Amino acid sequence: WSDNRQRKFSNDFKFGVSTSAYQVEGAWNVDGKGESIWDRYFHDNPKVITDGRNGDEACDSYYYYKRDVEMLRELGVDYYRFSISWPRVLPSGFPNEQNKLGFQYYDNLIDELLKYNITPMVTLYHFDLPQKLQDLGGWVNPLSVDWFEDYAKVVFDKYTSKVKYWITVNQPNSICTSAYGEAAMAPVLNKGVSEYECTKNVLLAHAKAYRLYEKEYKNKYKGSVGISMSLNWADPADNSTENVEATEVFRGFNIDLFLNPIWSKTGDFPSTVKKIVAKKSKQQGFSESRLPVLSPKEIKLLRGSADFLGINHYTTVLVKTSDEDVQSPSFVNDVGVEIVLGDKWKQSQSAWLRSAPYGLYKLSIYLNQNYDYPTIFITEHGWSTKPGLRDRSRVENMRQYLNALLLAIEDGTNVKGYTVWSLMDNVEWQAGTSERFGLYEVDFESKDKKRTARMSALVYKRIIDTRIVEEDWEPKHLNIATLQRDEL
Numbered sequence: 265w266s267d268n269r270q271r272k273f274s275n276d277f278k279f280g281v282s283t284s285a286y287q288v289e290g291a292w293n294v295d296g297k298g299e300s301i302w303d304r305y306f307h308d309n310p311k312v313i314t315d316g317r318n319g320d321e322a323c324d325s326y327y328y329y330k331r332d333v334e335m336l337r338e339l340g341v342d343y344y345r346f347s348i349s350w351p352r353v354l355p356s357g358f359p360n361e362q363n364k365l366g367f368q369y370y371d372n373l374i375d376e377l378l379k380y381n382i383t384p385m386v387t388l389y390h391f392d393l394p395q396k397l398q399d400l401g402g403w404v405n406p407l408s409v410d411w412f413e414d415y416a417k418v419v420f421d422k423y424t425s426k427v428k429y430w431i432t433v434n435q436p437n438s439i440c441t442s443a444y445g446e447a448a449m450a451p452v453l454n455k456g457v458s459e460y461e462c463t464k465n466v467l468l469a470h471a472k473a474y475r476l477y478e479k480e481y482k483n484k485y486k487g488s489v490g491i492s493m494s495l496n497w498a499d500p501a502d503n504s505t506e507n508v509e510a511t512e513v514f515r516g517f518n519i520d521l522f523l524n525p526i527w528s529k530t531g532d533f534p535s536t537v538k539k540i541v542a543k544k545s546k547q548q549g550f551s552e553s554r555l556p557v558l559s560p561k562e563i564k565l566l567r568g569s570a571d572f573l574g575i576n577h578y579t580t581v582l583v584k585t586s587d588e589d590v591q592s593p594s595f596v597n598d599v600g601v602e603i604v605l606g607d608k609w610k611q612s613q614s615a616w617l618r619s620a621p622y623g624l625y626k627l628s629i630y631l632n633q634n635y636d637y638p639t640i641f642i643t644e645h646g647w648s649t650k651p652g653l654r655d656r657s658r659v660e661n662m663r664q665y666l667n668a669l670l671l672a673i674e675d676g677t678n679v680k681g682y683t684v685w686s687l688m689d690n691v692e693w694q695a696g697t698s699e700r701f702g703l704y705e706v707d708f709e710s711k712d713k714k715r716t717a718r719m720s721a722l723v724y725k726r727i728i729d730t731r732i733v734e735e736d737w738e739p740k741h742l743n744i745a746t747l748q749r750d751e752l
C-alpha cells in the first residue's frame with residue numbers, strides 16, 4: 265500500500281475541510297434556537313465532559329462565521345462541509361414553526377462562501393436532533409422518517425439554488441450503535457433492540473430525502489445527494505480462523521449493515537447479519553428477530569439512493585473473538601468480538617485513534633469489490649493533538665493517509681474529494697476541548713475565540729496548491745495570512 269513514487273492529485277480532485285453545527289456554532293439558545301439532544305444531555309450531565317466545556321459557546325461560529333470563511337480562503341480549499349442545526353431552523357423539529365433568524369445565519373454563511381467561490385457541502389443532520397423529537401422517541405419512532413423528510417424539504421426549498429452538494433445524515437452507524445446501543449452518545453439510550461429500529465428508520469429517512477431531491481430538484485438544480493458513514497477499517501488481530509471469521513462478522517455489522525441496503529445489487533440488510541440476529545433473538549426468547557424486516561417497497565426505495573458515498577475514516581481496528589459473556593441483547597452482543605488497536609501504531613490525543621494509513625487503502629479495495637466502485641468523497645479524516653501550533657504528528661498523519669489515498673485512486677477507487685476534520689478545534693463531544701482536531705487552533709478562553717493557523721494548515725495549503733504530497737516540506741513561518749505564493 266505504500267511505495268516511494270510521487271503521485272499527483274488530478275486537477276478536478278477537490279479538497280475541503282469539515283465542521284458540524286453543535287461542535288462549532290455556540291449560541292445554543294440564541295435568536296429562537298430550540299434545544300437539541302446534545303444541549304439536554306450535556307446540561308443534565310456536565311461531568312461526562314472531560315474538561316467540562318460543552319457546545320453552549322464552542323467556537324462561536326454563529327458570530328464569527330466571516331472569520332471562518334477567511335480561514336477557508338487562507339487554506340485555498342474548494343469546499344466547506346458544515347451542517348445545519350435542525351433545532352436552530354425548526355425549533356420544535358416540525359416545519360410549522362420556522363426560525364427566521366436561524367435561517368438568516370445559514371443565508372449569511374452560504375452567501376459568504378459563494379462570494380469567495382467556495383462550494384458549500386451541507387450536512388442536514390450531524391447528531392443534533394431537536395430534543396422535542398427525542399421526547400417523541402427520536403429515531404426509534406418510525407415517524408422520524410417523515411419528520412426528517414419534512415425538514416429536508418424546508419432546507420432544500422430554501423437553498424437548492426445555492427447548494428449543490430448535500431449529505432443527508434452523518435454516520436447513521438454511530439447514531440444507532442453508539443447512541444442507542446453503547447450509551448456513548450446522546451441521547452444515551454441502551455435498550456437492546458433500539459439500535460436496529462434506529463438503523464432502519466435513519467436509512468429510510470435518508471432514502472426519502474434522497475428521492476425527494478431526485479423528484480423535485482435534481483433536474484433543475486443538478487445537485488448531488490450522498491450520505492456519510494463512519495468507515496474505519498478492520499483487520500483480524502492474527503491469522504487464526506476464529507479471528508478471521510470474527511473480523512468478517514465485525515465488517516458485516518459495522519460496514520455492510522449500512523451499505524448493503526443502498527449500494528449492493530440486491531439491496532436489503534446483509535444475509536449474514538440477518539442470520540446472526542435472528543438466531544440470537546430466538547435464543548433470547550424474542551418472538552421475532554430484533555433486526556426489523558425491510559419490505560420489498562423499502563428495499564426498492566433504499567437501493568441506489570445516493571449519488572456518492574461519504575466516508576469518515578480515521579483509524580483501523582484489530583478484531584479478536586471475545587471471551588466476554590455479554591448476556592443482555594444488544595448490537596455489541598450480536599457482533600460478539602473484542603477490538604484493539606495496533607500496538608506499534610502512532611497514538612493521537614484520542615484513546616481510540618491511532619495511525620494506520622494502510623487501512624484506508626484496504627477499505628477502498630473492499631468497497632470497490634463489494635459495492636462495485638462507488639463514487640466516494642472522503643467527508644472526514646483527521647487527527648487529534650494537544651494544544652500547540654507545531655502539530656507535526658497531524659502533518660505526518662495527513663501525508664501518510666493522502667499517500668494511501670493516491671494509491672487507492674491509482675488502483676481504481678473513484679474518489680472525488682478529501683475533507684479534513686476539522687477546520688478548527690471544536691467541541692469533541694464528551695472529550696470537550698481536551699482533544700484538538702483543528703488545522704486552526706482555537707483559544708477558547710479568548711473573547712473572540714481567536715483562531716490561529718497550525719503548521720498543518722500551511723502544509724495542507726501547500727498540498728492543495730501543488731497537488732502533491734512532499735515528504736518534508738515545512739513552512740518558514742506560521743503566518744498563513746502573509747504567506748506569499750513564492751513561499752509555497
Ligand SMILES: CCCCCCCCCCCCC/C=C/[C@@H](O)[C@@H](N)CO[C@@H]1O[C@H](CO)[C@H](O)[C@H](O)[C@H]1O
Pocket residue numbers: 284287434435438494495496576578579581603604605615616644685692693701
Ligand atoms: C482506553 C483505551 C481505549 C482503547 C480503544 C480500543 C478500541 C478501539 C476503538 C475503535 C474506534 C471506535 C471509535 C471511532 C470513532 C470515530 O470513527 C468517530 N469519532 C468518527 O466520528 C466523527 O469524529 C470526529 C472526530 O472524532 C468528529 O467528532 C465528528 O463529529 C464525527 O463525525
